[in-house]
Every structure is written in structure tokens, then in C-alpha cells.
Amino acid sequence: MxxxxxxxxxxxxxxxxxxxxxxxxxxxxxxxxxxxxxxxxxxxxxxxxxxxxxxxxxxDSKEQLLALALDQALSELEGVLDQPAAHDGTPAERLAAVLRGAVHVLVDELPAVTLLLRVRGNSDVERAALERRRAFDHRVTALVAEAQSAGQLRADVDDAVATRLVFGMVNSLVEWYRPGGAVDVDRLAHDVVALTLDGLRTR
Amino acid sequence: MxxxxxxxxxxxxxxxxxxxxxxxxxxxxxxxxxxxxxxxxxxxxxxxxxxxxxxxxxxDSKEQLLALALDQALSELEGVLDQPAAHDGTPAERLAAVLRGAVHVLVDELPAVTLLLRVRGNSDVERAALERRRAFDHRVTALVAEAQSAGQLRADVDDAVATRLVFGMVNSLVEWYRPGGAVDVDRLAHDVVALTLDGLRTR
Missing domain, CATH: 1.10.10.60 (Homeodomain-like)
Known part of the structure; x- marks a missing residue:
């Protein structure tokens, strides 16, 4: 059809x-x-x-539209790392704030973030976007490492692998989450932080 | 180039x-x-x-190749739920075994699982594959619910949302994990179970 x-x-x-x-x-x-x-x-x-x-x-061009959309998604994500909550409190609290912020950006900017996550580096614009994504990942990884050094996060999971796994979960929201559906975004942000920091298992 | x-x-x-x-x-x-x-x-x-x-x-056709590849990925995933470890032990232990098994299938069948995860339901073959994926998800969700009822998993995260988030993390491996790289598959399976069940935070 x-x-x-x-x-x-x-x-x-x-x-x-x-x-x-x-x-x-x-x-x-x-x-x-x-x-x-x-x-x-x-x-x-x-x-x-x-x-x-x-x-x-x-x-000017189709590529300019792509560049603007990717910049929009990346600027919002980078903004999460620059917000006050990402600089106040313990490293673990700051990581929780970054994760909550990332979930909100993903939901608020769902189309632009979806586009960003599909970029494969086929042009200079795409490669520049991937470079900014990597820089974002490095900043989150540094925060994870800081929290591990402070004894707040387990050290038996590599900081870069932990960051990839956690953002794998966050980014997977583009596959199924739709604003206005059954799950509220604040609830969703809570669930992501609960799972990644405290785990599903009862204590 | x-x-x-x-x-x-x-x-x-x-x-x-x-x-x-x-x-x-x-x-x-x-x-x-x-x-x-x-x-x-x-x-x-x-x-x-x-x-x-x-x-x-x-x-016979391109679509037959697609159907065979999707069947291969789905059969291996379904096999994880049918293995003995998915039926022995507490619900939480069985869930951990399912997650470890899913990570192994994803790594062992990386190309076929990658193809499966990109299916959008554009044909009867794709819709049938999505239906089998949904049935798999329902079986995992039932296991999460069982573990919640047994008091082993936190009940403040919806069982279906928890399943989606956890498999969001597992499925995200196709984006970056390559066999033979720095991270061993058993290590990776450990990390996924550690994060999703026990969380990054030290206890």
C-alpha cells in the first residue's frame, strides 16, 4: 500500500x-x-x-538542513552537561542529573536525536556530528570515572563500557517511546536512573 | 571515496x-x-x-533470504528462553541467565540480529518477524513480573518498561561491539547483568 x-x-x-x-x-x-x-x-x-x-x-542545500538538525540535537545534549545540576553534588548525583537530562532531551528533540543516532559518517557534516557525539561520550565517561574513583560507582565495569551501555539504554528510547503515550517522561527518566544506578534487584 | x-x-x-x-x-x-x-x-x-x-x-527470492536470516536470529533468541538455565533457579537468576544468553546470541549472530533490529514491518515477512520479537519480549516481561512478585526485583518500574530498557541496552551492542575487540563477550555479558540487575552504584 x-x-x-x-x-x-x-x-x-x-x-x-x-x-x-x-x-x-x-x-x-x-x-x-x-x-x-x-x-x-x-x-x-x-x-x-x-x-x-x-x-x-x-x-542553501539539503546538507544544510541535516547540519542544522544535528546541531540542534547535539547542542541540547551538550547543554545537559553544562546545566548546574551536572556540576553540583557528588559525582554519582551529577551522573544521575546528566542521565535524567539526556532522557528529557531525547524526548523533547525526538526527531533530531533520531536523525543523529542514524548518522554513519558518510560526509563531512556527518563526521563532524560523530566527533561531537564522541566528545560528549568522553565527558560522560570522565564523570563515570570520577564517581568510580570516589568509590560511588562499581569499578569492575570499565568506565567507557558503562557509558556506552547506559547510553545504549537511553538512546533505545527512540525505538519505542512516543510523547503523549502511557509513560510520562519524568517517570521514564526515573526508571532509567533507577535501572542504571541502582539496578532492578531489590536491596 | x-x-x-x-x-x-x-x-x-x-x-x-x-x-x-x-x-x-x-x-x-x-x-x-x-x-x-x-x-x-x-x-x-x-x-x-x-x-x-x-x-x-x-x-527463490530476496525475501526468502531475509526470512531465513530473521528466522536464524529469532530462533537463537528464543533458544535462550528455552535453555535449562532459563528454567532453573529463582526468577532473578533465570532473568540473569536470559540476559547473558541474549548478549551471547547478539554477538554470535551479530549480522542477523542487526538485520532483525532494523526491520520495520514493510512486508509480511517483516511483520511476522516483529510478531515473534513481540512474543519474545512478552516472555521476558512475564519473567520480570514473576521476579517482582517474588520480591526479587523492584516493583516501582513497570515490567514491560523494564524489559524494553534492558533490551534497549542489550540491542545497542550492535552499534559498537565487534567480536575480537578489546571487550570479551563473557565480560560484556557480566557487565550487562551487573548494570541492569545490581546497578552501577556501590552498595
Whole structure:
């Protein structure tokens, strides 16, 4: 069955009034649905009901849209490490705050983060995004190591492996979590922290 | 830079001697590299150095290859729930055994499991695979619920959410774990059980 057009994204006829943010939002949705590489500027123009030249009025290239979306996701994630709660308290408390913050970013920026997690390094823009992701991971790993040195986190799991496993859990939310569903985001953030820091087992 | 052909997969000239398992292995690798939908039978034949008709000697269709690969991944995962360790001991011990087994299957069957995790339900074959995945998840969720009822696992995290989060962590291994790398699979299975059941925090 062919995919029905998303009528919510189809503008009224005449002079569709999109701003840059709206064009970006529709672009990210389309990239996630059919893959960035498989999406042409013509596809995006058709989805928006714009001509290609009208679309180029907003953006220089498809890659610029990708770069903006990835920057949005990465800036929000980096913001989690720069928030006050990531600098106050014990290392374990700061890690808990970072995890809660990351869950919130993932839910708030679900389309952009989904796009980020699918990046494979096929262009300079993608490679730069992967580099920023790695830098983020390194900062979290350093926090895990600090908490291990302070005796707050178990030392028998490698700091980098622990970080990958914990963010594997956080990132997996893009596969099933949908805002407005049965599970509240604060509840979800609690569950992620409960599982990763304290474990499922009763004490 | 164009991707160099994988010479290891290119057969010797003349009458390339593939058996069905080898054809399937090359097919799964190609599906993972360039996407199932984007891979044609001609692509696969070219990769194998076979004519399309020689390839059809082994398999009826591209979809049959997909179905076989997904069945392989799912059968191994289901086998984890049927192993003796999944039926002996307390519910929490059985869950730990299931998680260790799932990590091993994921590592042993990395290409097939990677393919399974990317299935989105675009055909009857894909929908049937998703249905089997859901049935697997339900069996694990029932085990989590049993352990919660027995007081062994915390009850303040929903059983289905806990299962999704834990398997989110396990499944994320396909993104970074490579056999033969720095982290041994038994170590990795230990780390996953340690994190999900006992948590990172020292007691």
C-alpha cells in the first residue's frame, strides 16, 4: 500500500507560509521516514507544496538542513552537561542529573536525536556530528570515572563500557517511546536512573 | 571515496562454489550495509560474482533470504528462553541467565540480529518477524513480573518498561561491539547483568 501523504504537513494552496524552523521540522521527519540519502530536495519541496526554488529561498542545500538538525540535537545534549545540576553534588548525583537530562532531551528533540543516532559518517557534516557525539561520550565517561574513583560507582565495569551501555539504554528510547503515550517522561527518566544506578534487584 | 569491494567475499573465477549458508551470509552483510530495500538481487549476484540465474539456483527470492536470516536470529533468541538455565533457579537468576544468553546470541549472530533490529514491518515477512520479537519480549516481561512478585526485583518500574530498557541496552551492542575487540563477550555479558540487575552504584 502506498504511503498516504501526511496532510498535516501539506500547506494550504497559494503562498505556503513556512518559516525556517517549520521547513527544518518537515525535513527531519522526512529524513527519518525514508533516510537522508534517499531523500531529494524535490521530495522535500513536494512534501511542503513548495517549488524547489522557493525551498532554496530558506536553505542553501539539503546538507544544510541535516547540519542544522544535528546541531540542534547535539547542542541540547551538550547543554545537559553544562546545566548546574551536572556540576553540583557528588559525582554519582551529577551522573544521575546528566542521565535524567539526556532522557528529557531525547524526548523533547525526538526527531533530531533520531536523525543523529542514524548518522554513519558518510560526509563531512556527518563526521563532524560523530566527533561531537564522541566528545560528549568522553565527558560522560570522565564523570563515570570520577564517581568510580570516589568509590560511588562499581569499578569492575570499565568506565567507557558503562557509558556506552547506559547510553545504549537511553538512546533505545527512540525505538519505542512516543510523547503523549502511557509513560510520562519524568517517570521514564526515573526508571532509567533507577535501572542504571541502582539496578532492578531489590536491596 | 568509493567503497572498495570486499575482496574476501569475491569468489575465485570459474565456478564459484558457494553453499546456501555462504550466500545467506553475504546477503545479510549486504542488506546491513546498504539496506534491504535498496539491495537488488543483481547487487547480490554481482557481490558474489554469480549470475542472477546461478543465484536463483540457491534461493527463490530476496525475501526468502531475509526470512531465513530473521528466522536464524529469532530462533537463537528464543533458544535462550528455552535453555535449562532459563528454567532453573529463582526468577532473578533465570532473568540473569536470559540476559547473558541474549548478549551471547547478539554477538554470535551479530549480522542477523542487526538485520532483525532494523526491520520495520514493510512486508509480511517483516511483520511476522516483529510478531515473534513481540512474543519474545512478552516472555521476558512475564519473567520480570514473576521476579517482582517474588520480591526479587523492584516493583516501582513497570515490567514491560523494564524489559524494553534492558533490551534497549542489550540491542545497542550492535552499534559498537565487534567480536575480537578489546571487550570479551563473557565480560560484556557480566557487565550487562551487573548494570541492569545490581546497578552501577556501590552498595
Amino acid at each position: 502506498p504511503t498516504a501523504p501526511d496532510t498535516a504537513a501539506v500547506p494550504r494552496r497559494g503562498r505556503p507560509g513556512y518559516d525556517r524552523a517549520q521547513v527544518l521540522e518537515v525535513a527531519v521527519t522526512l529524513f527519518n521516514e525514508q533516510g537522508y540519502d534517499a531523500t531529494s530536495v524535490a521530495d522535500l519541496a513536494a512534501k511542503l507544496g513548495l517549488t524547489k526554488s522557493a525551498l532554496y529561498h530558506h536553505f | 568509493p567503497t572498495a569491494p570486499d575482496t574476501a567475499a569475491v569468489p575465485r573465477r570459474g565456478r564459484p562454489g558457494y553453499d546456501r549458508a555462504q550466500v545467506l551470509e553475504v546477503a545479510v552483510t549486504l542488506f546491513n550495509e546498504q539496506g534491504y530495500d535498496a539491495t537488488s538481487v543483481a547487487d547480490l549476484a554481482a557481490k558474489l560474482g554469480l549470475t542472477k540465474s546461478a543465484l536463483y539456483h540457491h534461493f
